[in-house]
Amino acid sequence: MQSYGQSKSALTSQRLENRLIPITKAGADSGSYQTIYERMKALNVPGVSIAVFDGGQIRWAKGYGLSDKSQAKPVDTATLFQAASISKPVTTVTTFRLIEAKTLSLDEDVNQKLRRWKVPENEYTTKEKVTVRRLVSHMAGLTVHGFAGYNPADKLPTVENILNGTPPANSSPVRVKETPGEKETYSGGGFTVLQLLLEDVTGKSFGALAEEMVLQPVGMKHSTFSLPLPSDKASRAAKGYEETGDMVDGGYHVYPELAAAGLWSTPSDLARFMINVSDSYRADKGILRQATVRQMLVKIPQAGGLGFGVDGSGETLRFRHSGGNAGFSCYAVAFAETGRGVVVMTNSDNGTPLIHELVRAITREYQWPTMWPKE
Known part of the structure; x- marks a missing residue:
């Protein structure tokens, strides 16, 4: 103690x-x-x-x-x-620092900035789109509530593996299952979309970006x-x-x-x-x-x-x-x-x-x- x-x-x-x-x-x-x-x-x-x-x-x-x-x-x-x-609030503050820098927009369709992967369009996205605001408020209508994690000795999936639900990922694909903006559906999958978005718009790894934007300046x-x-x-x-x-x-x-x-x-x-x-x-x-x-x-x-x-x-x-x-x-x-x-x-x-x-x-x-x- x-x-x-x-x-x-x-x-x-x-x-x-x-x-x-x-x-x-x-x-x-x-x-x-x-x-x-x-x-x-x-x-x-x-x-x-x-x-x-x-x-x-x-x-x-x-x-x-x-x-x-x-x-x-x-x-x-x-x-x-x-x-x-x-982790999600820390990610959110990291995201808002980029919004304040005008690197991201709160209400833009995230597919406009995603490079390595796109949110698959379907019948739920014809009028309403997945945005940063909806991702951080769990209002994007996305699947995958949470994640089981991996043994440290396991081969780990890439972010794209996780979003597509392909091996060695142990979770389902992240997909839109409800009209974005309609209601709250808690989604760790949505924050994984956000992780990829932050990396794509900055060219930095998520860990390095969060260190620069939040952990270091806050004194964590x-x-x-x-x-x-x-x-x-x-x-x-x-x-x-x-x-x-x-x-x-x-x-x-x-x-x-x-x-x-x-x-x-x-x-x-x-x-x-x-x-x-x-x-x-x-x-x-x-x-x-x-x-x-x-x-x-x-x-x-x-x-x-x-x-x-x-x-x-x-x-x-x-x-x-x-x-x-x-x-x-x-x-x-x-x-x-x-x-x-x-x-x-x-x-x-x-x-x-x-x-x-x-x-x-x-x-x-x-x-x-x-x-x-x-x-």
Whole structure:
């Protein structure tokens, strides 16, 4: 276990560690306090890492449990976890930086800029087209909800393999199955289209582009989309664990669907990212312009925002995203007006109930305007 923060924050984290209220299967509070270690044991979660921020600053961060059970390796604040679908907001901010630079247009048919592959036209695309706005809001009508990942030793597919559903890809082809703009249909496949689009318009690999546009300027020094992981980061990467407690085949899966699911990060790095978005929203001090972020964080009818889920208004306006890859579960939420929020990452398929209990305890301790940001 390792942490950093001020002494007052240390006392706060210690209180939280002893004041988790288990949630019953029916969704109600059990009514009795348990410690974080009791809940980790009960839920079979080997490791968890937390970062809490307020007023645009990280107040405390701490790791608990083990990143690798076989080596008895403890989680610390530099332990890397798979961010899973929290990759999508990072991809969205990368995309909006290109929109601000006029390299991309939010509402242009993406087939006008795609070079190596095109979205196949069909009866659903005769009048409405797939656009960047629809991709980042899951309104493009595309197939393929998510991805299973690959053993690190496997031969990995190209992005074109993934989009076409051809070997060695293990997912179905990405196709338009509903009229674009009609309704929200969550699609990791759509973010893979976006990954190819970003590479085609810049001539750069997606990982290098995200590093340049977001990770480096935000100060996310531990984070990477690199595949395979560089040795210095691989040595700090947590192993993923199934519901049974068994380690995921290969230690963890890898995701060439980088834009949708491929980010490795820490809660502190993701907190810096969420703070930066909030800074842009509040004071035009982030890497995106205030007007851009205020457009992103408007809730779309029948959907969320652009790249984030969005709830509330005024002081309760919050943006969020959850994530789940094989052996990993995570969650990030921030209040746009106050620069406060929390990121929780675990190395278990069982992590979501623990995340819920931790976020409830944190919102209660800090008296945030909503007790639990709803999924």
